Amino acid sequence: MEIEFLVFRIGDELWAIEVRRVREVVKVRSVTFVPNVPPYIVGVFNLRGQIVTLVSLAKIIGIDGSDSGDKAIVVEDSEEPLALAISDVLGVVRVDQSMLIPPPQEASELISALFRSDGKIVAVLDVDKLYEVLVRS
């Protein structure tokens, strides 16, 4: 069975999110800074009347380099959307389930699997885990 992934770049790393979890890719204009929050929360912005939190994936995962583009992937769970600041969107790829590699033990808990695309390693983001981490902290 094939799964569709949206592949994107954060700094030099390639990441992917299952397409069915992606609501849209947006260009974020004015972000309102929120005081007294962890550094990975960039702020909040207005997405067609809904207030959406923008988080820096780079800071959560601990990737050097910036995601200081204005692009964000909006994902959602059953309750609310969440915007992830990223460097660039690369495109959609189809990966057969058998090609997914379980992540090594020492990898971030946010990685649910890995796959190869054009010879490069792509990490699959576990969206539910991300929500969990964010609410926990």
Place this chain on the structure above:
Amino acid sequence: MSVDQELMEVFVSEARELIEKVVEILDHVNRSGEISKESVDELFRIFHTLKGNAAIIGLEKVSSLCHRLEDVLQSVREGKRILDRDCIAKLLAIANKLSDVVSEIENRGDIDPILKEIENLVNSLDNGSIREEGRANQSTPVEIRLSDEEKVKLGNAVARGLHIYRLDMRFSVDPALMVFRYFQSIHRLSEIGEIIKAIPENLENVKSNEMSVVIAVKKLEDLEEALKNLQDLESYSYTKLKPEDLGIDVEKMVSEASDTLSQESVISELERLVKRVEELSETSASTSSTQQQASEQKLEEIKVSVKSLDELFNLVGELVLIKSRLNSIAQQHDSPQLKEVLTTFSRLVNELQDQVMRLRLVPLYQLFRSLPAYVKDLAMKYSKDVDLYYEGGEIALDRKVLERIVEPLKKLLEIIVRDSIEVSDLRIKKGKPSIGSIKISATREGNQVIIVVEEDGVGLDPEEVKYRAIELGLVNPTVADKLSREEVFLLATLPGFSLRDGRFSGLDSVRKAIESLGGAFEIYSHVDTETRYTIKIPVSMATLRALLIKLNDDVYAVPISNIVTIVSVDSLDTVASKNLLRFQDKLIPIYDLATLLGIDSSKDKRRYAIVVEKRSKYSAVLVDEALGQEDIVVKALGKTLRNVKGIAGATILGDGRVCLILDISSLIP
């Protein structure tokens, strides 16, 4: 606004309605030539209400005129006079003059000349038979007739050796208070004896300040003792009655009646009275309404001013904020009891919010009905021929939302008439009807109202929109290629967009206004066939009156209710290296809001201080600027930001930016 002024406004709006009703009834009577008992009763009730209302705000002359009209109608009800055509004409004239009086009151003009005219009219009404008959009636004792049941009661009482008295009482109170005296008398007297009959028979018929009672007592002293304790009793007289005088054969009665009946009926009557008094004191209106039905109907609806509704609404908004604060405090304490109470509290607050929201709903019709004329004007302005139709006017929306949808909807209609609808000649060439049409329809889906505006003008070509957006640098070509058809149309709502020929500019302001309401705006167009603009807005929203302040470069909202005052700061006192502000002859602690929020506080001079109260102590926080007050729509922050210290929620400002709502007192150490 002062209380007086507020009362005056309530009086004016209610009086207007009442007078309109009078005119309506009289008109109907005039046309049909028939006067029903109901209409006389209704007129009587209206003048009675007007009398009371006028008295409340100190319009004594108006009140006494209404009182006289009430008397006239009362004599009609009692069959002592007939409402002939002349009377009706006069009443109609009086009603019209009264409506002038109301207008003058509203404009703070002089009402005396009009009142004089009304008085003359009332005088001319008063002349005639009613005067002698009506007034004379009051002093002659009312004849008392007993029903069969009452005769049984009386017979029983006599058989038990009680004495029967007829008691006539007069009270020195305003007729409006008489119901209470009536009730007190009945209550007091039934303690010392058995009341066979009272006149008036029930509370609804209490009109004059007189009443009569047939009572059975053990001894006269009891009766006199009871009368001593009655408030406002001006005079009374009693006569001993013999059963024969009332046409009762005691022997026969006793044998027929059961002994317990009377007791029971007194109790049930009392219970009924108590219930009635409770009802009446609750409404405090229409005490003299003859038909219980009428007064019950009145109970189902009351008038509330929009202003107090707004206040209620704002209070609930505050309550919702407190609720979220409580929730975040509860998270820090592991107390199951607290959590349990909070769950219930949250549910109740939500329900309360729901109910209050519902109170503020108004039908869209209030907006729609003005649109056809507006579009006609636009058509004239741009030399087009356009008709507007609408449906779904019955869909209800929060009044605030409705107010704020007017502007963007009108703007959208202007863009359509200006840029999409063709001139008639061109329309005919295209094979379209010469007159353009715009159709607005509203539907409700869950918690949203969807307003669809359909038009049959040129519309928008998605390819052209895309091309133009790229040309204007509003969108990156690679991104533009990935957009869906729906998304392409959204490019036309970006700030700065217009087609090459300048058409379709200004859609950005429409979208912005709708989004600031928490709504969404979409376009779908099939060139020259049909173009559809969809506005989705929430049915209601929680609003809060807030002061917008500036700190560094950010704007924050502070709920007005949290603010004691705002002062400009010239100098601060420093005691033990703590900054203090002189406020109302006291030194109060002052903090930099930026420091409290843990953000850049390098700026050393801020000009304003917001004074807040926490645990009945004043403190102040420094801000850069106060931008003014605004009614803001409270939106919750996502769960990832639920428990941020000092942040109570967020709102979207007019420019589309998110603005955080601060809870200053939680930030103060």
